[in-house]
Amino acid sequence: MSTFALVGFDLDRFVADTLAEDLGTAHPDGGIDVTSTAVIPAGTRFAGEMRTREPVTVAGLPLAEAFFRALDPCVRCELRIAEGEEIAAGTVLLRLEGDARALLTAERSALNTVQHLSGIATLTRRYVQAMNRASCTLLDTRKTLPGLRALEKYAVRMGGGENHRMGLWDAAMIKDNHVLVAGSVAEAVRRAREAGIADIICEVDSLDQIEPALRAGATRLLLDNMDADTLREAVARVAGRVPTEASGGITLDTIAAKAAAGVDYISVGRLTQSAPAADIGLDFTPL
Structure with a gap:
């Protein structure tokens, strides 16, 4: 399990608030991933790979793990790339194995975070290199x-x-x-x-x-x-x-x-x- 800490940033609260937004916890009929619950039988297990489709500088993988672990505390998560590493298209960033419903429910929150932060890191690296x-x-x-x-x-x-x-x-x-x-x-x-x-x-x-x-x-x-x-x-x-x-x-x-x-x-x-x-x-x- 990775650790992630920033001064002035509450990781547990960020994860909880983000998942609550996606699950509609504040709505009277919310608090559930209706699609995964209806389509995926309880107890089904998934393996997954997060992979980049373009060259990127990576940021946010420990947060992705935190989203999956919040819904499946027993998830097996292997981070394959270090934060700040430049990688080629097609590279696997992390591998997962765990409860299918939980992984699908956390998927978008995890991806949104990694895509956004890696986008910033990638553009920053381009500016640093262009500055020369x-x-x-x-x-x-x-x-x-x-x-x-x-x-x-x-x-x-x-x-x-x-x-x-x-x-x-x-x-x-x-x-x-x-x-x-x-x-x-x-x-x-x-x-x-x-x-x-x-x-x-x-x-x-x-x-x-x-x-x-x-x-x-x-x-x-x-x-x-x-x-x-x-x-x-x-x-x-x-x-x-x-x-x-x-x-x-x-x-x-x-x-x-x-x-x-x-x-x-x-x-x-x-x-x-x-x-x-x-x-x-x-x-x-x-x-």
């Missing part, structure tokens, strides 16, 4: 599905990226609307410093905002929607005083040039916002 610069770190953003942030950011790590802020609590990020209310970049940063915030990321969308942000005490500059040449000039002006981060509209076609401009970080919202689900299937055989 070890000195620059790929970051995610807060553009995650409600309730799935911890898992989606985990998948980014499995793909070779790192996490930006986990939420609104672990660093200040001053953006254009904050500046609009405060009156200037310098005033917004000053207020954050006076509030005792240690990590202050300040978004700048023009070169002339760099010095005011730095003088006021920003600890990182987010260089927003700048082309590669402007990024290079911004990095030169910062001159290593704080880390720099490129963000906004970064694609697989543009990330290498923007990384080559010398920034320390590149953040990409589409890692979690737009990653397609991985093409992974699960086939069962009666025993």
